[in-house]
Amino acid sequence: MSAADWLSLAAAPTFAIMALLTGVVGGAADLLCSQGTSPFGGMVPMYLLMSAFHSGPWLRLIARRRSG
Secondary structure (H helix, E strand, O other): OOOOHHHHHHHHHHHHHHHHHHHHHHHHHHHHOOOOOOOOOHHHHHHEEEEEEEHHHHHHHHHHHHHH
């Protein structure tokens, strides 16, 4: 695997950890970003969505390993 491949695998777990830390520790940025009008407002849902959108390299890696 090249450095670019390893870097692409780093995005999804990084965003998942950021979502977890933001949800547990909280922060002033979450208050600034949340308008209170949508359940999808705030930093935690944003980080979770970013993690989901960047999960492609992990799914390709898993599929490659399963197919042999």
